[in-house]
Amino acid sequence: MRHVSVKAGAMVIGLGTLALAGYAAAQYQLAKMTPAEIVTERQRVMKLNGASWADAQAKLKAGNAEAVAVNAETMAFLAREIPMLFPEGSTTADSKAKPEIWQKWPEFESAAKNFQMQAEKLRDAAKTKDLAATEAVAKDFGRQACGTCHTPFRVPPPRT
Amino acid sequence: MTAGAAGRSCRGRFIRRGAIALVAVAVGVFSASFAGAASPTPEEIARGKYIFGATGGCGCHTKPKDPVNSGGRRYDLPFGTVYSSNITPDKETGIGGWTDDQILTAIRLGRRPNGERLTPVHPYLEFNGMTEEDARAVIAFLRTLPAVKRAPPANQLKVPLFGSVFLPAWLATFATYEKPRASAPTSGIERGEYLVRVLGHCSECHTPRTMTMASDNTRFLAGTAKGPENAEIPNITPDKDTGLTWTVEQIADFLGTGNKPDGDVVGGLMGEVIEGTAAGYKDLTQADRLAIAQYLKSVPAIKNKIGK
Numbered sequence: 508m509r510h511v512s513v514k515a516g517a518m519v520i521g522l523g524t525l526a527l528a529g530y531a532a533a534q535y536q537l538a539k540m541t542p543a544e545i546v547t548e549r550q551r552v553m554k555l556n557g558a559s560w561a562d563a564q565a566k567l568k569a570g571n572a573e574a575v576a577v578n579a580e581t582m583a584f585l586a587r588e589i590p591m592l593f594p595e596g597s598t599t600a601d602s603k604a605k606p607e608i609w610q611k612w613p614e615f616e617s618a619a620k621n622f623q624m625q626a627e628k629l630r631d632a633a634k635t636k637d638l639a640a641t642e643a644v645a646k647d648f649g650r651q652a653c654g655t656c657h658t659p660f661r662v663p664p665p666r667t
Numbered sequence: 668m669t670a671g672a673a674g675r676s677c678r679g680r681f682i683r684r685g686a687i688a689l690v691a692v693a694v695g696v697f698s699a700s701f702a703g704a705a706s707p708t709p710e711e712i713a714r715g716k717y718i719f720g721a722t723g724g725c726g727c728h729t730k731p732k733d734p735v736n737s738g739g740r741r742y743d744l745p746f747g748t749v750y751s752s753n754i755t756p757d758k759e760t761g762i763g764g765w766t767d768d769q770i771l772t773a774i775r776l777g778r779r780p781n782g783e784r785l786t787p788v789h790p791y792l793e794f795n796g797m798t799e800e801d802a803r804a805v806i807a808f809l810r811t812l813p814a815v816k817r818a819p820p821a822n823q824l825k826v827p828l829f830g831s832v833f834l835p836a837w838l839a840t841f842a843t844y845e846k847p848r849a850s851a852p853t854s855g856i857e858r859g860e861y862l863v864r865v866l867g868h869c870s871e872c873h874t875p876r877t878m879t880m881a882s883d884n885t886r887f888l889a890g891t892a893k894g895p896e897n898a899e900i901p902n903i904t905p906d907k908d909t910g911l912t913w914t915v916e917q918i919a920d921f922l923g924t925g926n927k928p929d930g931d932v933v934g935g936l937m938g939e940v941i942e943g944t945a946a947g948y949k950d951l952t953q954a955d956r957l958a959i960a961q962y963l964k965s966v967p968a969i970k971n972k973i974g975k
Binding site: 564650 | 731898934941942
């Protein structure tokens with residue numbers, strides 16, 4: 508009986524994973540998208556990350572730690588989508604993605620995972636409403652959450 | 668006590684005091700010279716680490732994720748491929764067997780102990796302006812890092828007689844050296860100038876090059892579409908349309924955190940020099956980062972649009 512329930516549990520987890528993967532694929536319909544469309548999509552995601560981080564910094568400067576949680580949660584959520592937004596060969600002249608992404612895929616995936624974890628850390632600090640603690644995480648967030656991926660894997664875009 | 672006895676006693680005390688003073692001076696001189704030659708103070712080493720950070724952590728000498736300063740990083744140049752040197756204190760493959768003066772000559776004048784010239788990928792055109800005090804502090808710091816036994820691959824230069832004829836001629840004809848400085852400015856725009864022009868060697872990437880590959884100093888810091896690693900390097904002169912329009916505070920913040928005002932975070936080589944190795948731009952004091960920003964605001968604005 509126990510054996511059956513474990514099996515059923517595994518099936519549920521398996522189906523759940525499939526459903527999640529299906530959700531992601533359906534959301535982006537990557538197979539149907541051209542490289543140009545994929546690049547546009549991921550630049551949108553990254554712009555949203557950038558806007559969230561800029562907003563978080565402004566809120567911290569204003570002394571409002573708690574309000575940073577939603578920005579951090581946005582980044583943590585978007586971080587999970589990063590690897591699937593980089594299918595192999597999805598480059599165009601507009602893309603700043605370096606070929607190293609696909610040459611060192613496990614490193615790229617772990618950089619995205621690191622971003623997610625750092626964003627969650629920022630979110631959890633913000634939820635405590637402790638300004639000093641949130642600022643302590645935010646102080647190195649740019650370099651340690653974003654820079655650790657941008658440095659090896661992104662051609663620096665010209666400053667605008 | 669007679670007058671004579673009192674006089675002898677005074678003389679005796681005077682002689683004794685004199686002798687003690689002489690011994691004290693001698694001990695002082697001896698210990699000072701000994702300390703100067705053999706063991707830098709922790710303050711000097713910390714100062715050396717700070718200067719090391721102000722150069723971007725001498726990052727060209729470290730391949731990402733490899734031991735700091737172990738060299739072997741590849742640079743493809745128009746005249747061939749070169750690899751950075753191992754500058755760890757290893758005696759065989761690093762600089763452990765060099766004297767302080769030999770390292771000083773390599774850092775500032777670009778010459779090895781055997782007289783060979785270094786490829787000017789090592790920024791000796793800029794480091795020529797580094798004060799001796801700062802350079803010696805860096806050397807003291809370099810000697811504290813772990814020794815790594817690893818020789819870099821041999822350089823592959825396409826130009827015949829590169830080291831003996833081509834490079835000396837190129838340096839004599841086209842190179843502009845930073846003027847030597849006796850002492851480092853400690854504050855203000857002058858401090859910023861020293862940090863930008865000498866220690867930070869910003870010009871190496873941010874100033875476009877002429878056909879001869881020399882820095883085009885008429886377009887100082889005006890950016891280039893063909894920078895190192897084929898990256899577009901931004902114009903950081905204060906030109907209002909094509910240059911750096913961030914505030915002084917935003918520039919200082921960027922150098923410490925990598926954060927840009929629009930929420931983006933820098934990567935690439937700029938990300939590397941901010942992060943540094945054992946230290947980087949991020950470890951500069953706020954006063955020094957502000958001084959850099961103030962200096963950048965003071966250089967001539969040059970219109971040069973990079974990128975779309």
